[in-house]
Amino acid sequence: MTGDAPRSTTASRATDQPGDTSPFALGLLLRQAHWRAATVMTEALRPLGIxxxxxxxxxxxxxxxxxxxxxxxxxxxxxxAGIMRVVDDLEREGLAVRKSVPGDRRVRAVEITPQGVEVFDAAHVAAEPMSEQLTAALGPGEPEQLRDLLTRFTYPAGGEA
Structure with missing residues (x-):
């Protein structure tokens, strides 16, 4: 009666390594990609003080x-608490200001300053070569394809995020 024995349904185990086929593989790859991109973009922003x-x-x-x-x-x-610390930092650097909201003295709106816009624009200039470095291993058209796939993955058509 060995034919009646249940088949093993154990999926491959997560390894967090290239070639991982576990049910966690996509999430693990996205996590690694995020860390890599965040590290590169952090370096682009560092000279701007943000x-x-x-x-x-x-x-x-x-x-x-x-x-x-x-x-x-x-x-x-x-x-x-985290957003308060970030806004405090931005205010201290002159990149944003808190302003009262008409009709509600308890609520404060945060507004970017002209200096904040300058830093925002400078960040894009600084990030350009870093972005190219980040996608250097991809072939022609693949950075755009990756961006398209990630956009569709992150913002599915049905709005089911």
Missing amino acids: ELRHFAVLIVLVNRGPTVQRDLAAETGSDK
């Missing part, structure tokens, strides 16, 4: 305009 967490807030402020801290936290995946 970190990725600061740049993430500047992105929101450039795209949305003045934004309350609660919304900044949600947009950047930060918590209340």
Whole structure:
């Protein structure tokens, strides 16, 4: 009756190495890719005196305009204390200011300053060669293909993120 024995359904085990075929492989690869990209972009931002967490807030402020801290936290995946520290840093460097919100004295909106816009623009210039370095191992058209695939993966058409 050996034919009645259940077949082993054990999937391959996660190794976090190239060629990993475990159910965790995609997530592990994305984590490694994030760390690599974050390391490279951190180096691009270092001469400007900001970190990725600061740049993430500047992105929101450039795209949305003045934004309350609660919304900044949600947009950047930060918590209340973390976003306060980042905004404190940006204010100290003259890159952003807190302003009262008309009609609600308890709420403060954060606004990017002209100096913040200059640093934001300088970050793009500094990141260009680093971005090319990051994708140097890819062939012609592959950086764009990777960006397209990651965009579709991150923002599925049905809005199911």
